[in-house]
Amino acid sequence: MPLKGNSSSALARMQGKFTINIITRCHEWQRSHGSQGRYPTISIEGSKRPQYVHRVAWESVYGPVPTSPCPDGSHRWELHHSCGNHNCVNADHIRLVTHREHMRIHSELRAAARLAEAA
Ligand SMILES: [Zn+2]
Ligand SMILES: [Zn+2]
Numbered sequence: 001m002p003l004k005g006n007s008s009s010a011l012a013r014m015q016g017k018f019t020i021n022i023i024t025r026c027h028e029w030q031r032s033h034g035s036q037g038r039y040p041t042i043s044i045e046g047s048k049r050p051q052y053v054h055r056v057a058w059e060s061v062y063g064p065v066p067t068s069p070c071p072d073g074s075h076r077w078e079l080h081h082s083c084g085n086h087n088c089v090n091a092d093h094i095r096l097v098t099h100r101e102h103m104r105i106h107s108e109l110r111a112a113a114r115l116a117e118a119a
Pocket of ligand 1: 024025026027083084085088089090093
């Protein structure tokens with residue numbers, strides 16, 4: 001798939017910073033020591049704030065996350081890790097979902113996790 005926009009420099013910065021898990025195919029980001037928070041971030045030229053690495057990876061393949069209104073009335077589009085590994089930056093493992101859909105997916109995942117614990 002052709003690269004869109006000026007994402008090639010962002011991709012170049014990602015090179016060598018993740019390892020590929022041969023079982024799950026996750027591209028696991030190598031976190032720097034002491035990094036906090038849920039998702040790893042990366043500094044990108046021309047942008048003031050660090051960007052989420054999984055978002056940079058997704059956008060480098062599929063283009064910018066849309067800012068258009070969501071069909072279900074959600075206030076924004078979000079990216080969901082279908083592999084459940086928040087360190088993963090494999091665009092194939094990341095799905096574009098609406099905020100509402102995302103909340104639903106995670107409440108179902110939590111319910112499934114509770115069932116698994118109870119079993
Ligand atoms: Zn993954
Ligand atoms: Zn998610």
